[in-house]
Amino acid sequence: MQKNTRAGQLLSIPVIVAALGYFVDIYDLLLFSIVRVPSLKALQVGDGELMEQGIYLINMQMAGMLLGGILWGITGDKKGRLSVLFGSILLYSVANILNGFVTTVDQYALLRFIAGIGLAGELGAGITLVAEILPKEIRGYGTAIVASVGVLGAVLAYFIADMFNWKIAYFIGGGLGLALLVLRFNVFESGIFKEVKKENKSRGNFFSLFSSPRIFFKYLRCIMIGLPIWFVIGILITFSPEFGKAIGLTVPVEAGKAVMFCYIGLSLGDMSSGLLSQYLQSRRKTVFIFVMLTCLAIVVYLNQRSQSVAVFYTLCGLLGYAIGYWALFVTIAAEQFGTNMRATVATTVPNFVRGSVNIFTPAFLLLKNLYGVTAAAGLVGIVTILLALLAVWKMEETFSKDLNYTE
Structure with a gap:
């Protein structure tokens, strides 16, 4: 009995630490969306340039995440999952503290790029570690807990930004990260990774993902199922003030507030999708249900004409709940590939999805000039939904899949 209790405690430590790490990660990642307007106004950006400069800074942050996803993914497979958990949180914590000292938009952009590199490693490494440590029958619960707790960091970011100056909000985020760094000394490395490390096999070779059509398309499908999630966050929620005016x-x-309500919904959705996947014993069916729910939520959000701001925020919460298959999507990516490539895939996939905003925003801006704000968003959203459904249709089921194998 004591042995089982001790084992349970050991297994729970990585889940708790990964959840808290993702909590701080989401705080720092979404803080810019929350303080975008006041911080840019403080840097003397005019009202007419807030959207364009905001997109510039988001794109810089996401470009950093694209680069960081590759760097941390390779590091996770070559050096270990823990090396990423230590290095990434240190980098983005320091960068966010320095964000509080910026005096120009270009300085802001450089530090968002550096912070993006750091932020890129947190979720993929955490999910990979949890998926490899927990028994296969319950790993869906573990990753759901990580994401459900983690996304509530956006709620804290809202309240901190509401109570303090935007610079102080960045200082607090960096301080939380450095404090969490100390807790990570109690986390142990994945036993599956330790075994693979003994073997003379190639690990963390990013370019091997393009070595055959089978592997490439499997990797591409992992990215495609997550595109609607970041379309909602990167376009519909980040620019919610502009959508409010448009309707x-x-x-x-x-x-x-839009970010806060969205992420409250996202937390509930992540828990729901994790539980549903365990109940249905299917990742694919659960993702299909949530992608269809996302489609419905997008249609309602863009077409409702209520004059109540409370209704608008409620719809932000609905959007958040609908895209609450984020943890499931990253879990699927981790389960699709062998141990020698798992961290690379699980870390790069969510960051390529986040980085897809660099494609969405130019397309959205171009279409906005032709068709208006809501119609442009609808067209981009339809494309993301169709790509996600195509990916789910062709995807391998990975529920209860044994992860102790290599590519």
Whole structure:
């Protein structure tokens, strides 16, 4: 009995630490969306340039995440999952503290790029570690807990930004990361990775993902199922004030509140999708259900004409719940590939999805000039939904799959 209790405690430590790490990661990742307007106004950016400069800074952050996803993914497979958990949190914590000292937009952009590199490693390494440590029958619960706790970091970011100056909010985020760094000394490395490390096999070779059509398309499908998630966050929620104006709201929409309600919904959705996948014993069926729910939520969000700002924030929460298959999507990516490539895939896939905003935003801006804000968003959203459904249709089922293998 004591032995089982001790084993349970050991297994719970990586889940708790990964969840808290993702909590801080989401705080720092979404803080810019929350303080975008006040921080840019403080840097003397005019009202007419807030969207364009905001997109520039988001794209810089996401470019950093694209680069960081590759770097941390390779590191995770070559050096170990823990090396990423230590290095990534240190980098983005320091970068976010320095964000509080910026005086120009270009300085802001450089530090968002560096922070993006650091932020890129947190989720993939955490999910990979949890998936490899937990028994296969319950790993869906573990990854759901990581994501459900983690996304609530956006809620804390909203309240901190509401109570303090935007610079102080960045200082607090960096301080939380450095504090969490100390807790990570109690986490142990994945036993599966230790065994693979003894073998004379190639590990963390990013370019091997393009070595055959089978592997490449499997990797591409992992990315495609997550595209609607970041379309919602990167376009519909980040620029919620502009969408509020477009649908005729007379009361201004606060981006911070929209982010908060979205991420409350996302936390509930992540837990729901994790539980549903365990109940259905199917990742594919669960993702299909949530992608269809996302499609419905997007249609309602873009076409509703209520003059109530409360209704608008409620729809932000609905969007968040609908895209609450984020943890499931990263778990699927981790389960699709062998141990020698798992961290590379699980770390790069979510960051390529986040980085897809660099494609969405130019397309959205181009279409906005032709068709208006809501129609442009609808067209981009339809493309992401169709790509996700195509990926689910062709994807391998990975529920209860044994992860102790190599490519």
